């Protein structure tokens with residue numbers, strides 16, 4: 205078993221740790237359809253490891269949006285999308301479509317305060333900066 209398989213197995217066995225700790229937040233006021241969809245997808249495919257609120261220090265030490273995040277390094281929505289496309293969800297990066305990952309990137313950037321709630325990102329993210 206590789207280190208990654210082991211981590212995924214442990215995480216799959218303990219989803220209740222995260223779900224007990226946090227209640228999914230309501231969609232931001234005025235959210236676009238894409239941002240609402242991204243929020244649903246995030247809760248289904250990402251919250252297990254990153255927490256309902258983008259922070260779950262038990263699995264991944266840094267928040268993935270909000271105070272203390274390190275996603276500014278991706279530069280733009282496109283940079284964030286490309287990371288998700290290659291790497292996330294960590295257990296199976298191929299299980300979501302590009303449109304679904306674009307929606308998740310939009311949701312994350314709205315939650316981060318980088319974009320207004322009514323944002324609709326183009327497929328693949330586009331040039332909106334990650335602050």
Ligand code: HEC
Pocket residue numbers: 212215246249250251252253254263264266267268273274275287288292293294295308
């Ligand atoms: C099985 C657990 C797991 C799931 C599910 C998962 N992630 Fe991750 N995520 C990780 C791990 C572990 C890392 C660190 C990876 C590395 O550095 O090699 C990470 C890193 C990240 C990062 C980079 C954060 C930083 O500061 O460098 C982002 C952004 C991210 N994940 C977003 C997502 C999104 C969005 C989803 C859902 C589509 C998702 N993740 C699903 C475990 C997970």
